Structures are given as C-alpha cells and as structure tokens.
Amino acid sequence: MTLVEINFDGLVGPSHNYAGLSLGNLAATAHAGEISYPRAAALQGLAKMQGNMELGLPQGFFLPLPRPNHRFLTQIAADGNTDHGLIAAAWSASSMWTANAATVSPGPDTRDGRCHLTTANLVTMPHRYQEWPDTARQLRLAFADEAHFAVHDPVPACFGDEGAANHMRMCRTHGDAGLEIFVYGRRGGPFPARQHEQASRIVARAHGLNPDAVLFVEQNPDAITAGAFHNDVVAVANERVLFTHELAFADPEGTYAAIREKMPEAEIVIVPASAVSLQEAIRTYLFNAQLLTLPTGEIALVIPMEAHESPTVRGWLDNMLAGNGPIRRVIPVDVKQSMANGGGPACLRLRVVADPQAVDPRFLLTPAKVQTIASVVEEWWPAQIDPATLGSTTLEHEVATARLRLIEALDLADLA
Template sequence: MTMVEINFDGIIGPSHNYAGLSLGNLASASHAGDLAYPRAAALQGLAKMRHNMALGLVQGFLLPLPRPNTAFLAAIGADGTEDRRLNAAAWSASSMWTANAATVSPAADTADGRCHLTAANLVTMPHRSQEWPDTVKQLRLAFADSAHFAVHDAVPPCFGDEGAANHMRMAASHDAPGLEIFVYGTSGGAFPARQHQEASRAVARLHRLDPARTLFVEQNPEAIAAGAFHNDVVAVANERVLFTHEQAFADPAGTYAAIRDRLPEAEFVVVPAAEVSLADAIQSYLFNAQLLTLPSGEMALVVPSEAIEHSRVRPYLDRMLAGNGPIRTVLPVDVRQSMANGGGPACLRLRVVADPATVDPRFLLDEAKASRIEEIIQREWPESIAPEQVGSALLAERVIAARLLLLDALDLSELA
C-alpha cells in the first residue's frame, strides 16, 4: 500500500457568518457582527485546496453539516427566537474547521494496524458541541473500509476534546511509526482551556497507541490567555520537524527533551518571543499553517496572507528561509474570510495518513470535482449574510437548498 498524508479540508458552508460565538478566539470576537461573505469564503477555501493539489499533494474534503440545526434548538426547547446566541449557534458553519473534526492516529502507530479516528466532542462551545454526531456519520462514510479504518464516537462530554487542533504527530516519514503528542490545557485565566488531559488519554487508549511513543504535554497557560485557544495557533509539526513558538508549552525544554528521547532525529524550529511575540503569532496565525512535505522531499509552510503582510512576522520568515533550516519554502494563501472568524490554513484541514485507494473516492478532490463544487458555490451560496439575517426563514431555505444541491452533485445525498 502507498501510505501518504491526505489533507481533508472543510468546504465552507452557505451559512458562514460572524456571530462571535467562540470565547477566547480573539479574531472571532473582534469581527462579531460584521457582514460575512459565504460565497467568497467557500471559494477561498476551495482555492487553497487547489493550491495544495497543484503542489502534487493528495487532497480530500469534508462537506458542510446541516444548518440551521433545528434539532439542536428542539433539544433545548427553543425555536430560535428566545436567544440570539442560541439561534446563531444553530446556524454556525464552524464545521469548516476540520482540524477539530477528529483526532487521527495512522495505522503505523496503532496496535491493530488500522488508522483510528475519534470524533471531537467540542463540548466547551455550544455552537460546536452539536457537530460530532453528523461528523461521525461523514467520517464513517469516508473511511468505511473497516480493514483499514476504525472510527470512534466522541469521548464522554465530561472530558473536553477539540480534536487534531491539540494533537501533533512526528515521525521519520509519514508511513513510519511515529510519536503522537497530545497537548492539553489547564483551566484558569479569562479564557477556558478546551482540551482536557483526560480526553487526550482516552483517545490514546481508544487508538491503542504504544505508551512509549505517546506524549502528553501541557500548553502554556500564558498562550491560552493570549488567545491561543488551540495548540495549533502556536505550534505545528510535520514528520521530523516541530515549528513552534518559544512560549507554546508550559515546559518547553522538558517537551523538546521528551520528544528527542523518543524521536532522536527530531528537529525544532523555535521562534523566539523577542522576534515574534505571542500577540504577533496570534494576530498573524503564523503557526496555524500547513507544514507539508512536498513530492521533492522539501518542506513547505503554507501560511495565511496575513503572516506575509505582518511587519514583524515577514522579516522573521525571511531570516528563517535565508538559513539552512528544514523549512525551505513559505507559500501564502488567501483565506481571509476564515481568518476573520478565527481559523487559518491549519484549522481548515484534517490530516489523515492512509492509502488513498482505501478512502471513499467521493471525498477525494480532483480538478473536475473542484470545478463542480466551484460552480455550485458561485450559483447557490449567499453572497453575504448580515447579523440580522441569521434566523431568517427565507435565508434558511436557501442555505438548506444550497447544501443539498452540493451533496447531490457529489453523489453524497446519504448525508442529507
């Protein structure tokens, strides 16, 4: 089998809006109430997928979940008129950030030799806590081959789990046995710690990981307080390389030592706070990037345009590239609509190491499929959504119809 990393990006749904529902997500809060542009958002996300395909990488996608979620409102005895935030939660397009869809352990790391995926319960935020049942339904369709995949329900909601956004994997190569690094938070400060250590340990047990190749690391509380609501806002790993902010972890030296003890070939690219502050990192989403191995074997960092435009981040990137480090290319992409809601390139993708032949081909992107998706987005996605439109019966009809047309075009109507 040919085991490669496949990035599954979320197609940004037609109900994309700026309701500011995510406490601790500074970008989301600062744009609350702004006019949103769902069509532009979805086209930007699709362009990023095409960009990565053009690099020679295998690209997958996941579909928007059903919105507005009337079942969510019914479960709490609401009809959408009582509470603006509850109504906005039912409309949220946040499932586009597939880094939070699940935690993924490749077959090379698990005791039964299958790739394991555990859906994240996302219990900390009401607008996200409703996602996982529909996410599991989609994952079980995309990864239905039980000889190669095991898809688990979310861990119990008493333990907060935010999926791959707080999980990293390092290995000599994608298909080699790796070190799985679970990053958890500790409660305290103005913002909640969303990833509980207990949830991370439960996922590791469900995936039947080797304890000798599993690491549990505490995120720096200062990073959480500064707005790094997920670890992938301050650190990203790929194969043997960890690209991280100096203040990402509670015990940086201990973390690096523990990684190197388990993976001697590990390389660390540590960005000093004196050059890029935590505030700079969070504003630019420098670390919420895709660190990718290109077909040539070189590593590329796909960053949001905001990182290239930042007055302190750009000079750092120039210095990094001028050195002899493992990251040889920086590639900017425009995902401004997602960024304004608090999600950069890394938020928009879920990494799965697998043989593409074992994945349901309907979830793998090619140019013909991309053109089909683009056509429907151009024709059916609302051009804009203002805050006062969220809850509109007329807009709800359009959002529901647009998603169903996309499902039909992709032969995925069973997700309706």
Template sequence: MPLVEINFDGLVGPSHNYAGLSLGNLASASHGGDPSYPRAAALQGLGKMRHNLNLGLAQGFFAPLPRPNGAFLDALGLSGVEPAGEAERRLRAAAWSASAMWTANAATVSPAPDTADGRCHLTAANLVTMPHRSQEWPDTVRQLRLAFADTAHFAVHDAVPACFGDEGAANHMRMAAHHAAPGLEIFVYGRHTKDTGGGAFPARQHEQASRAVARLHGLNPAQALFVEQSAEAIAAGAFHNDVVAVANERVLFTHELAFADPEGTYAAIRAAQPEAEIVVVPASAVSLADAIASYLFNGQVLTLPGGAMGLVIPLEAWEHPRVRAYLDGLLASNGPIRKVLPVDVRQSMANGGGPACLRLRVVADPAAIDPRFLLDEARIALLESVVAAHWPEQIDPTDIGSAALARSVQAARAAVLEAAGLTELA
C-alpha cells in the same frame, strides 16, 4: 499503494456568518456582528485546496453539516420562537454556525503504523466547551464513517464522554521519520483557569480526553506524549495548540511560549524521536500577540514532492512586518522549511480559523478511502460551480433566523451533496 498524507479540508458552509460565539478566539470576537460572505469564503477555501493539489499533494474535502440545526433548536425550545434576549440570540446563532468547516477539530487521527491493530483510528471530537460546536460530532461521525468505511483499514470512534473536553487534531501533533513510519503522537492539553491562577479564556482540551483517545487508538505508551499547553499562550488567545505550534514528519515548528515546560517537552520529543528538528521561534522575534494576530503557526507544514518542506500560511502572516522579517530569516537560514507559501483565506481568518484549522490530516492509502471525498481539478471545479450558483453572497447579523435564508442555506447544501454524489448525508 503506500501510505500518504491526505489533507481533508472542510468546504465552508452556506451559513458562514460572524456571530462571535467562540470565547477565547480573538479574531472571532473582534468580527462578531460583521457581515459575512459565504460564497467568497467557500471559494477561498477551494482555492487553498487547489493550491495544495497543484503542489502535487493528495487533497480531500468534507461536506458542510446540516444548518440551521433544527434538532438543536428543538432541544432548547427555540424552534419558532423569537429570541427574547442576548443568550437566546446566541443559542439561535449557534444552530446556524458553519464552524464545522474547521476540520482540524473534527477528530483526532492516529495512522496505522502507530496503532496496535494496524488500522488508522479516528475519534470524533466532542467540542463541548462551546455550544455552537458541541452539536457537531454526531453528524461528523456520520461523514467520517462514510469516507473511511473500509473497516479493514479504519476504525472510527464516537466522541469521548462530554465531561472531558476534546478539541481533536487542533491539540494533537505527530512526528515521524516519514509519514508512513511509526511516529510519536503528541497530545497537548490545557489546565482549567482555577488550576493556573486565573485567566480570561477557558482551556478547551482536557488531559483525560487526550489519554482516552490514545487508549482507544491502541497507541504504544512509549510513543504517546502528553504535554501541557502554556497558560500564558491560552490567556493570550491561543485557544488551540495549533495557534502556537505545528509539526510535520521530523520537524516541530513552535513558538517558545507554546508549552508550559518547553525544555522538558523538547527533551521528551528528542528521546522518542532522535531525528527530530525543533524550530523554536523566539518571542523577541515574534511575540505571542503577533503570532496570534497573524496565525503564523496555524499554517500547514507540508512535505513537498522531492522531500523539501513548505509552510502554507495565511496572507495575514506574510503581510505582517515582524512576522515577515522572521520568515525572511527562516528561509535564509537553510533550515528544514525551505518554502513559504501564502494563501488567501481571509473570510475564514476573520472568523478565527487559518489554513491549519481548515484541514484534517489523515495518513492512509487513498485507495482505501471513499473516492467521493477525494479531489482532483475537475472535482474542485464542480464544487466551485455549485458554490457560485447556490451559496449566499452575504449574510448580515439580522439575517440569522430568517426562514428565507434557512431555505436558501438548506438548498445550497442539498445542491453540493447532489453534485458530489453524497446524498446519504442529506
């Protein structure tokens, strides 16, 4: 079977809550302390998966990671201890975080046509910048090695050393004539604030992490581009590149302030990929603030059956007056993006993740992947039934740490692993 792009969405975990743990993520911070609705969040995510499946696209999923993470609490001496202050409260909340649902941060993926050994390579992201995410990668690797166990087709690498922060596919793009063709891999990194004259938020992606991943994957140096993210974008709240730019096949859809050297970046892309089409959204049409508030760029540019491209965006972008005006003009321009497809992922959006955050793109032969991770309508309906029966309807901030809630969350995850036939992950 030919190589196709498969989007693996994270199933929103039963401990989904708004603890406001992510510095630089404005949506997460603004909703910190609000009640969350895990059941609605998971059903919205499954609805997005069904939406893409109904477009005729391949769709997969990853199961939630075990939460609360007892090993994390043990290592911090917090097991059975009531937090005495705000720092301890946040550390306990980190052990409950369902942030692994944003699988764009699970790993960086290089398809087989790009690699020296002709296998698809995946390197788990270490996510060391944020404590609540830094604990994810060992369990993520377990799941990746189960889903992509065929070593004739896949190589799954542990995270790069923690001294170099790596945020995975959220800071990585790939451009090619088509998904199965050799492509240009674009790694976007940030400079630490001390190197850029200050700034309220950290740059999460280290250049050396990106270069290490490229070496691990055996990429042709001529087809690997390392680009600095704009300090202005990071300071405005674009904590990952996928908040201000997204690529698909020959198309790059980007805000004009996404990169530190935009013209140099575009020239390097065109030199490596002459067929590239670069759609630049001017700040005069959509400001950085509007882009970040609406998550216009945190969408999925998808190649639809028949070859046209569609842009999956959150409802927040479709309902934003200035962004909507830009999108109406984009569609009227008869450019490479021919359809705009809004989806409802409001619970994820309120915690700082749009449609692109929820998925990891893997170009591969579906027959080489463990079928338990691939979806059809019946399997989505099965997952929906488990979520409806077992996911908490609401979690309030004061619930975090509750023994009763912990038992409920653990039972919910066990139920979905049993239903999906993935009890090895228990």
C-alpha cells in the same frame, strides 16, 4: 498498501457568519456582528485545496453540515423568546475547521494497524458541541473500509476534546511509526482551556497507541490567555519537524527534551518571543499553518496572507529561509474570510495518513471536482449574511438549497 498524508479540508458552508460565538477566539470576537461573505469564503478555501493539489499532494474534502441544525434547536426548546446567540449557534458553519473534527492515529502507530479516528466532542462551546453526530456520520462514510479504518464516537462529554487541533505527530516519514504528542490545557486566565488531559489519554488508549511513543504536554496558560485557544495556534509538526513559538508549552525545555529522547532525529524550529511576540503570532496565525512535505521531499509552510503581510513575521521567515533549516519554502494563501472568524490554513484541514485507495473516492478532490464545487458555490452560496438575519425562513431556504445542490452534484445523497 501505499500510505500518504491526505489533507481533508472542510468546505466553508453557505451559512458562514460572524455571530461571535467563540469565547477566547479573539478574531471571532473582534468581527462579531459584521457582514460575512459565504460565497467568497468557500471559494478561498477551495483555492487553497486546489493549490495544495497542484503541488502534487493528495487532497480530500468534507461537506458542510446541515444548517440550521434543527436537532439542536429542538434540544434547546427554541421558541420566540430564545436568546439570539443560541439561535445563531444552530446556524454556525464552524465545522469547516476540520482540525476539530477528530483526532487521527495512522495505522503504523496503532495496535491493530488500522487508522483510528475519534470524533471530537467539542463540549466547551455550544455551537461546536452540536457538530459531532453529523461529523461522525461523514467520517464513517468517507472511511467506511473497516479493514483500514476505525471511527470512534467521542470520549465522555465530561472530558473536553477538541480533536487534531491539540494533537501533533512526528515521524521519519508519514508511513513510518511515529511519536504522537497530545497537548492539553489546565487554565487560561479568563478563557477556558478546551482540551482536557484525560480526553487525550482516553483517545490514546482507544487508538491502541504504544505508551512509549506518546507524549502528553501541557499548553502554556499564558498562550491560552493570549488567545491560543487551540495548540495549533502556537505550534505545528510535520514528520521530523516541530515548528513552535517559544511560549507554546508550559515547560518548553522539558517538552523539547522529551521529544528528542523519543525521536533523536527531531528538528525543532523555535520562534523566540523577542523576534515575534505571542500576540503577533496569534494575530497573524503564523503557526496555524500547514507544514507539508512536498513530493520533492522539501518541507513547505503554507501560511495565511496575514502572516505574510506582517513585517515582523515576514522578516523572521525571510531570515529562516536564508539559513539552512528544515523548512525551505513559505507559501502564502488568502483565507481572509476564515481568518476573520478565527481559523487559518491549519484549522481548515484534518490530516489523515492512509492509502487513498481505501478512502471513499467521493471525498477526494480532483480537477473536475474543483470545477463542480466552484460552479455550485458561485450559483447557490449566499453572497453575504448579516448575523442579525440568522433565523430567517428566507435565509434558511437559501442555505438548505445550496447544500442540497452540492450534495447532488457530488453524488453524496447519503449525507442529505
């Protein structure tokens, strides 16, 4: 069995819109009410997937969830007097950010040697809480081989769980046993701390992790207040490398010491606030990047174009590359449509360490599937959406038809 890291990106759905539903997500709030461009958004995300695949990396994908979500509309007894924000929630395309789909523990870390995935409950935000039943259904289809995978339902809803966006894994190589780091929040000024400590602890127990190879770390409340609603907005890890902002954790020195104690070979790359402010790091999503090991063994950082275009961030990255640190390449990508709603390259993907042969092949990207998906998107995805039109029967037909055409093209009728 060959274990490799597979990034599963969420394809941006045909209902992609800027309704401004996410409290604490500064980008989503700033762009609330603006026209969105679902077709361009999906093609941007697909280009990112294709780029990683062309680097020689295994790449998977997940389909958009059914929208509008009639189950959710029934649950809230939606009628002509229902608040438009709740109607908009039923149309949300936020499942494209698959870093929130689940928390993943690879087989080398678990008691039974299987890869465990716990579907996130996302209870803090109504437009995201509605996702988990359809997300779990898709996970159970993609990872149906019970000899290799165990897919869990969410932890109890009284404990907020936001999935892999608040979870990092460090290891020598992806196929080795690793150190799993769960990051939780306690407070964040006017914004909610979305990850509950007990949710993280429940997931660790359900996955059968070795308690000596787990850390529970508090996120810096100042980071939450500044708009880092998930840890992956201020820190990202890959194999032996942690790339983090100086203000990511409540107790940074204690966190670094604990990591080094459990993993002496760890390399921690810290961006000081004096070089890149917390506000600039969050605005540009410098840390919401994909930190990847290329087939050559070189570690690369896939950053959003907004980070590449920032003089402050670009200057720091150039200095880093000129040194002898572990990150040797920086690759900018254009995901501006996702970024405007508060999700960068890391938000768009769920990392799964597994044998690709054990995954349902319909969820693995190939050059032919890139062309198939692109053709469907170009023909059927709406060119633009005004959030004021959410709820329209005309738009509903357009969105539902687009998703159905993709399902047919990819032979995934199980998800219809």
